[in-house]
Amino acid sequence: MESPPHSLSPVPDAQRAPIASASPVADLGWRATTRRLVASVRVALENPARLPAGFCYQFLALGWAFGIAAAVPVIVRLVSPTVAFDLGFTSLHSSTAFDALVRDGHWTVYGVGLLALSLRFAPGLARSFFLGEGQRPIAQTSKVGRGFGVSCAAIWVQIVVTMLAASTLTVLLVFLCMLFLGADPDGPLPKLGASLAVGFLFVYGATLGALYHLALASLVRHQRGAGSALLHAWRLVRSQPAGAARAVALEGALYAAVAYLEWVVPTMFRMGGIATLLVLALSGVTRAGFWSRTYHAFGGVEPVPPTGAASAA
Numbered sequence: 001m002e003s004p005p006h007s008l009s010p011v012p013d014a015q016r017a018p019i020a021s022a023s024p025v026a027d028l029g030w031r032a033t034t035r036r037l038v039a040s041v042r043v044a045l046e047n048p049a050r051l052p053a054g055f056c057y058q059f060l061a062l063g064w065a066f067g068i069a070a071a072v073p074v075i076v077r078l079v080s081p082t083v084a085f086d087l088g089f090t091s092l093h094s095s096t097a098f099d100a101l102v103r104d105g106h107w108t109v110y111g112v113g114l115l116a117l118s119l120r121f122a123p124g125l126a127r128s129f130f131l132g133e134g135q136r137p138i139a140q141t142s143k144v145g146r147g148f149g150v151s152c153a154a155i156w157v158q159i160v161v162t163m164l165a166a167s168t169l170t171v172l173l174v175f176l177c178m179l180f181l182g183a184d185p186d187g188p189l190p191k192l193g194a195s196l197a198v199g200f201l202f203v204y205g206a207t208l209g210a211l212y213h214l215a216l217a218s219l220v221r222h223q224r225g226a227g228s229a230l231l232h233a234w235r236l237v238r239s240q241p242a243g244a245a246r247a248v249a250l251e252g253a254l255y256a257a258v259a260y261l262e263w264v265v266p267t268m269f270r271m272g273g274i275a276t277l278l279v280l281a282l283s284g285v286t287r288a289g290f291w292s293r294t295y296h297a298f299g300g301v302e303p304v305p306p307t308g309a310a311s312a313a
Contacts, residue, residue: 028243028297036297037250040289044282051281053125053141056118058284063156063212064205067163074164075171119156123148125285127220129292151219154226159212166204170197206252210244211237213251213291218300236298247294251287258283 044054121138124145131144174193183189214233218224224232237244261279 028240028246030246032297033243033246033250033294036293037254037286037290040286040293041282043289044285047285049138050125050128050141050285051278052138053121053128054284054286054288055277055281056114056121056284057125057288058280059114059118060122060152060156061209061212061284061287063159064163064208067160067208068167068201068205070160071164071167071171074168119149119152120145122284122288123152123216123220125288126216126292129289130217130221145220148220151224151226151229152216155212155215155219155230158226158230159208163205163208167201170201202252203248206248206255209255210248210251210291213287214295214298214300217292217295221295221300232300236295236300240298243298247291250290254283254286254290 044050120142122145124141124143127144127148128141174197178190178193181189183193211230211233214236215226215229218232218236219226219229222229222232258279262276
């Protein structure tokens with residue numbers, strides 16, 4: 001089984017241009033991809049010092065979910081209040097965490113503070129896997145994440161905005177189709193359309209999440225800008241679509257497992273809130289390790305050729 005590189009050498013400026021293609025350095029099949037996920041889970045369980053940073057990593061990893069939550073009030077304002085009530089948008093709107101952040105000033109402060117911490121610790125956690133060390137104290141994780149906050153924020157905002165736009169357009173398209181067909185709000189057709197929209201958005205969100213993880217790995221590994229890191233991540237995915245699809249499928253399975261544990265854990269333990277935080281932290285460390293290994297398997301850790309060399313190839 002392959003492992004991430006154990007050192008980070010300085011990358012010359014001329015070698016930070018986006019690559020034109022990528023060659024995998026490891027097996028990208030189902031079995032190898034699953035082994036990378038299992039190895040990442042093992043590392044998360046064996047390294048409790050990484051859990052605080054793992055929670056911050058998990059917070060940013062849900063950028064696509066924040067995009068969906070931010071789209072809900074936009075959708076409610078674009079459709080008529082009566083139709084919004086019939087389709088259940090008003091109740092969804094009143095219960096979203098995003099809307100709670102907007103209404104409650106205290107939660108806004110907490111959310112902004114957590115976002116600021118995450119922009120420091122999430123890149124530090126991702127970079128620590130490339131440094132190849134085991135237990136890394138939280139202070140050292142913060143130190144190695146220094147200097148990546150602005151670029152990480154730029155990547156995260158692009159993911160959130162992209163998901164917001166995709167969610168709004170998808171739901172509005174389903175809504176307009178229902179109006180055009182004259183479907184009964186209580187009939188099966190709107191439920192079918194809503195189910196298809198939710199399924200599409202989940203797959204699209206998991207794909208955006210994969211781009212975010214690969215872009216963050218590219219950012220901390222090659223010390224590149226946000227736009228260059230996202231382009232690098234997209235070209236890695238495009239060069240190996242089957243391997244990327246397998247990684248995205250396991251990413252979606254991890255999301256589903258975490259959601260299930262968030263629902264089950266509070267009913268099994270008296271201190272359910274703390275147990276839920278531990279589940280999220282373990283999930284964050286697992287994700288950081290899994291995508292650092294996946295980035296390495298895709299060939300992303302190889303030196304990036306200059307623009308001229310890439311175009312000549």
